[in-house]
Amino acid sequence: MNISKLSNKTGVSVRSLRYYEAKGLLESERLENGYRNFHEPAVDRVKVIQLYLGLGLSTKEIVQIIDCPVLVPDQQPPCEKAMNAYKTKLVEVEKQIEILQTLRLHLQQLIFNFENPNFSEGTE
Template sequence: MKIGELASRTGISIRSLRYYEQQGLLSPVRHENGYRDYSPLAEEQVRTIQLYLGLGLSTEQIAGFLNCVLMNKEAFCKEVLPIYRQKLEEIDSQIKLLNNIKSNLEDRIQSILEEQPIGEKEK
C-alpha cells in the first residue's frame, strides 16, 4: 500500500508516517522510483505506535520494544517494563510539581482575598 493510503486508513499524516520511518518505527519497501510500499501490517504498526505515543512515550523509547510487541504482544516483552516504570516516575514527579504549583496559587488567591476590604471580595 502507498503512503497516502496508509495515511487515509490510519488518520495519520503523511509527514508523521515519514517521521516514523526516519525513527525506525516503520520500514516500507522502497521502489526504484522512490515510492514507499507498506505491508498490510503497517496499519497495525501505526496504530500501535499511536497507542504508545498516547501513553507519553517517545519514539526512541517505542523503537526499543516495538518489534517485540508486534511479534509477541505486550505481556511477553520484558523490554517494556522498565520504560513503563520510568514513565510512571516521570508522571509522579510532574504530579508532585503541579500539586505544589496549585497549592502555591491557592495560597496566593487566599492571601489576596484576605487583603481586600469586605465589600470588594470575590469581584
Template structure:
C-alpha cells in the same frame, strides 16, 4: 498501500509517517518509481506507535518496545522482561511530575483566592 492511504486509515499525517520512517519505526518498501509501499500490518504498527507516544515515550523507547508488542493495546510479551523495569521507572517519573504539578496548582489556587482542597470545608 501508499503513504496517503496509510495516513487516511490511521489518522496520522504523512509528515509524521515520514518522521517515523526516519526514526526507524517504519520500514516501507520502495517501488521502482520511489514511492513508499506499506503492507497491511503497518496500520497496526502506526496505531501502536501512537499509543506509545501518547504515553510520553520518545521514539527511541518506542523502537525498543515495538518488537515486544503483542496486540493493538501494546501489551508487552514475555520475551522482553527487561523493558518492564524501564517502563516502571518512567511511570514513577510521570507520577512525580504529576505530584509536582498538583502542588504548583494548589499554590496558585491559594494565591488567587481559591481554597486548597485539603482546607476546603465539606458541604453538608
C-alpha cells in the same frame, strides 16, 4: 500500499508517517518510481506507535520496545523492556503530578492572599 493510503487507514498524517520512518519505527520499500510502499502489517504497527505515544513515550523509547508484544488484556504480557519502559514512565508521571500539585497549592495560596488581603489566621 502508498503512504497516502496508510495515512487514510490509520488516521495519521503523511508527515507523521515519514517522521516515524525517519526514526526507525516504520519501514517501507521504495518502488522503481521512488514512492514508498508499505505492507499491510504497517497499519497495526502505526496503531502501536500511536498507543505508545499516547502513553507519553518518546520515539526514542518506542524504538526500544516496538517489537515487544503490546499489553492487552487476555494476551501474553509485554516483554521485560516494555514493562521497564512502562514503569519508568509511571515514575516520571508521578513526579510530574507531585510537582503540579505543589504548584497548584502555591497558586491557590497566592490567589487567596490577593483576594483576601485583610485575612490573617488567628484573628479574633
